[in-house]
Each structure stands twice: as structure tokens, then as C-alpha cells.
Amino acid sequence: MVFIKNEVDYSLYLVTDSTMLPEGKTLYSQVEDALENGVSIVQLREKDAETKIFIQEAIEIQKLCQKFDVPLIINDRIDVALAIDADGVHVGQDDMPIPMVRKLVGPNKIVGWSVGYPQEVEQLAQWGPDYVDYIGIGMVFPTDTKKNPKKSPMGPRGVARILDALENHGVDWCRTVAIGGLHPDNISRVLYQCNSGNGRRSIDGISVVSDIMAAKNAGTAAKNLRDLLDKGYYSFVNLQLSISTIYDVDFSSHTKRFLEQVAKNRPLVQHITNKVHQNFGANITLALGSSPIMSEIKEEVNDLAHVPHSALLVNTGSVTPLDVVKAAIEAYNCVRRPIVFDPVGYSATTTRIVLNNTLLASGQFTCVKGNTGEILSLAGFSGKMRGVDAHDGNFDKDILIQATREVAFRFRTVAVCTGELDFIADGTLGGTYSLSDGTRDRVLEDLPCVVVSNGSIPLMGDITASGCSLGSTIASLLGGANSDENPFELVVAAVMLYKEAGRLASLISEGSGSFSVQLIDKLHNCFRSNPRIWAPKIETL
Numbered sequence: 001m002v003f004i005k006n007e008v009d010y011s012l013y014l015v016t017d018s019t020m021l022p023e024g025k026t027l028y029s030q031v032e033d034a035l036e037n038g039v040s041i042v043q044l045r046e047k048d049a050e051t052k053i054f055i056q057e058a059i060e061i062q063k064l065c066q067k068f069d070v071p072l073i074i075n076d077r078i079d080v081a082l083a084i085d086a087d088g089v090h091v092g093q094d095d096m097p098i099p100m101v102r103k104l105v106g107p108n109k110i111v112g113w114s115v116g117y118p119q120e121v122e123q124l125a126q127w128g129p130d131y132v133d134y135i136g137i138g139m140v141f142p143t144d145t146k147k148n149p150k151k152s153p154m155g156p157r158g159v160a161r162i163l164d165a166l167e168n169h170g171v172d173w174c175r176t177v178a179i180g181g182l183h184p185d186n187i188s189r190v191l192y193q194c195n196s197g198n199g200r201r202s203i204d205g206i207s208v209v210s211d212i213m214a215a216k217n218a219g220t221a222a223k224n225l226r227d228l229l230d231k232g233y234y235s236f237v238n239l240q241l242s243i244s245t246i247y248d249v250d251f252s253s254h255t256k257r258f259l260e261q262v263a264k265n266r267p268l269v270q271h272i273t274n275k276v277h278q279n280f281g282a283n284i285t286l287a288l289g290s291s292p293i294m295s296e297i298k299e300e301v302n303d304l305a306h307v308p309h310s311a312l313l314v315n316t317g318s319v320t321p322l323d324v325v326k327a328a329i330e331a332y333n334c335v336r337r338p339i340v341f342d343p344v345g346y347s348a349t350t351t352r353i354v355l356n357n358t359l360l361a362s363g364q365f366t367c368v369k370g371n372t373g374e375i376l377s378l379a380g381f382s383g384k385m386r387g388v389d390a391h392d393g394n395f396d397k398d399i400l401i402q403a404t405r406e407v408a409f410r411f412r413t414v415a416v417c418t419g420e421l422d423f424i425a426d427g428t429l430g431g432t433y434s435l436s437d438g439t440r441d442r443v444l445e446d447l448p449c450v451v452v453s454n455g456s457i458p459l460m461g462d463i464t465a466s467g468c469s470l471g472s473t474i475a476s477l478l479g480g481a482n483s484d485e486n487p488f489e490l491v492v493a494a495v496m497l498y499k500e501a502g503r504l505a506s507l508i509s510e511g512s513g514s515f516s517v518q519l520i521d522k523l524h525n526c527f528r529s530n531p532r533i534w535a536p537k538i539e540t541l
């Protein structure tokens, strides 16, 4: 049977391994149970099998796959694939070169290739559409299945970078599966975060070995994976992610409701932040009727995350050890409580870029907030930004809107770009994800974006932790809201509140000292008064 290549369903790709079978299970029984529960393509991968045994297994498994009308791919052994007329072969970087493989198996067989680096995509592009039909991108997470791995885990962001390389080289004929350490507890995040920056491509499937082959019940394991793939929704926060791109732009109406909820629910806002911000941020949080805790103790992050109405603010200006920050991100993601990420000084030094990229790859954030420099760098604009300054260091508004949307989409988050104008874009897509299917019809919609303009407040730049404390404000509103509220609207309300308090404070301050005191006072007062009186102008784009 010859499969029509561009109709192959890569969505749930089982790669076999007979060395991890549980007691009483056989290669045949595990594959059969998996096929009965949604596996869409099978690869026979038996690194240590003798050829005779391998061929016997291949013939058995081939009959099984034919019963379910599922393609059978042979790993590495081109001779065995030819001998049994398998549907295709999969080779790694150190196996037989692709042009030779293609010459041996002919044009109609499926040829798969392991890819771990963007430069391997360059080679793929040079060969053109007649060689590789799909690539296995990995490893995503650490795995014990692959012996002496030469690659380190790339995370969902690493997969996205490979997808970007495919798009940048116009390799639209090649399908993709992610592989390496994939299990039900991390697959939704992989599916949600693995997208090319232009939104035109996600992965075509996920590939597992041990999740099914080592399972006591391979059928249940396959079913769980199938359901996650078909579910199409990643509930990373227990607020109401909204798919609609039309928002109720009368933000001041629901801002009043939000502030009442914060006052009532008194959220616990855990700050992992820099030393300068700690004191001021705690006072800002208290002014907002919320309860700050500046804890950096790894052993207590789980307890804090489980406190009702908890929220986490990660401000990477801090010197907190990476493992503590990662543990906190994991703890809040696990209980689906909101996390605000503030990549302080993102473009300043390589150290900070590496630190922030590591943290951005380690979880899912409800909001990513930065100043123009940080947002432009996160969007990958900073290099191209030379000479497009509108005037004295202020960037062109359209560039900032585009960069904010890029960050929102790339990190699947509500992105905030602060400056004279504040830009807020919603890249969460309502928590939805979908596999690519080769049709490439998914084009990045213009994400919802608003501009909060309240005039320039020069004094904001003259006090410490003014930007960081917007993070405290956003975390307070996200933490205090009821679960039927929407993160984007909550973040917009927080920016309006903070911006207006800043404007009011600057009107009556003699200098930066009184300004920082007045900022707390005005926040305190605005928080307890009707937003209809003080809400600044908002422009919906």
C-alpha cells in the first residue's frame, strides 16, 4: 500500500522500543493497543535487534499497521525497509545521508530525518522538496530513552526556532513532529507554545516512545495523548481566557468590578524581585489592598502557590538562584495561578538575555511586561532598530505596537510595553492550539491591542522601581480577580490605574522624593474610588 504523502497523519507518532516493555507485554501487544487508541503513524526502532529478528518483527508490525491503515516507518535500517516494502524510513544525522536514502527507496516512500538545530534546516532547504518529507524535532525535554544523546533539551522555544527556520527558508513541503520526554503533563504546553513567529506553522504531531512503550496500559496511554491532541486548549491559568478578539472596550466599567474583587479577595502576591523594588513594591501592593510576600525560599513556593488568589511576580533584576525561580514558575503553573514576568534589562547583557530566555522557556506566563527596549529586544527588533527612532530615543508608535504583538504572540501572553504610551496586546489566543496540517492556512490575526495614553510623566523615570511596581499592580489585579474574569482586561485595568495614579502624583509633587510617596497615595485613593472619575483614555487598535 502506498500512502499519499501529503495526506499522512503525523499527529500521534509512536516510535517503538522493545527494551522497556512491562511484564507480560510484547512489542506486538503494545503497538496493537496503541493503534486501537489513536496512534496515527508507527516507527519500528530497534537499535539493538539482530537483523533476522528485526525483519520478523517488522513483518508482524507491518500486518498490524495495515489492519489499521497506518503507515509503518523503519528506523535507520534501509535494507529492512526495502525488504518488507515498508511505507518509509527515518534516519538520524549520523545515519545514511538523505540523498542516498532517497535514491534507494524511490520517490514515493516517506523519508523522515532527525533535526536538532536550525542549520540542519538550511541543508533541508538546499535539498528541496524531493528528499525529506518530515522531520523529528528533538529532544524537547530530557529523556532516558535515547542512549548517549548528543543533543541537549531544546524546550518548546527551541522547537519554535526550528519552525521559524523552516518558514524563513520557505520549506513548506516538510511536516514536523516534536520528540523527546513528551508526556501528558507537558504536551499541552508544547502544543500551545510551538509556533513559528509568523503564526503560519505549528507542529504536525508529537512523537513518543516510553509514554506508550513502557506503559502498563498502552491503550490508555495512547488515549490520553489522543485526547490532549484533540482537546486543543491549554488552561495555563484559572482565569477566563477569551478567544474573541473583540473586547468590551469600555474598560472603566469592568475596572470598578475588578477593584472590588481585589479588595474583597485580598490576593497574596509573591514577589521574586530585585532588592531595590522589594520595599516599594510591598508598599504599592499594600496600597492596592493586596498582601505582598517577598519570599525566595524554594521549599515554600508550593505552599504560597496554593494560597487562594495567589499570584507570582518574577522580576529578573533579582539575583535569586535560577532553580528557585524555576520552582516558583512550575508551582504556580501547576495550580494555574497567574504569573507576571518582568525581564529587566533584557537587552543589556548576554547574561541577562540567557537568564531571561531560560526562564521564558521554563513555563507559561499570564503577562510579560517590559519597557520599550526590553520589548523591542524580546521581539527580536533591537538589531533592526538602528536609526528608526522617531525622535530623541522614542520609537515610532507603529513599531512598538508591532513589537508588543510579536512578544504577545511568541510567548502566548498578555504583553505590556511601557513608556510615554503603554501598549497592551493579547497573544493568548484564548489558550487554544491546533496542529499544522500542511495547508498553511493559519495566518497570524492582528492580535487585540490597546494603547493607554496619559501624557508623559517624567518623574516616573526619576524614582526607583516605578516600572517594577507596575508589575506588582498587574499581579494584584490578576491575583485578586474572580476566575470568570479575563487576563487581558485585567492587565489593561492595572495599567490604567497605575498610569493615572502616576499622573495625579506628578501634578502635586515637588520632586522625585515626594513623587514616590504621592504615587502610593494616589494608587491607594484611585483603588478606592470609582474608575469612571479617573480612568485615562484608551485607544483600541
Ligand SMILES: Cc1nc(C(=O)O)sc1CCOP(=O)(O)O
Pocket: 015, 114, 115, 136, 137, 138, 139, 140, 142, 143, 144, 145, 146, 151, 179, 180, 181, 182, 207, 208, 209, 210, 211
Ligand atoms: C528516539 C528519540 N529521538 C530523539 C531526538 O531528540 O531526536 S529523543 C528520542 C527518544 C524519545 O523517547 P521518549 O518519548 O521516551 O522521551
Ligand SMILES: C=C1C=NC(C(F)(F)F)=NC1=N
Pocket: 013, 015, 043, 045, 075, 090, 092, 112, 113, 114, 115, 135, 136, 137, 138, 177, 178, 179, 207
Ligand atoms: C531519532 C528520532 C527522532 N525523531 C523521530 C520521529 F519523531 F519519528 F520523527 N524518530 C526518531 N527515531
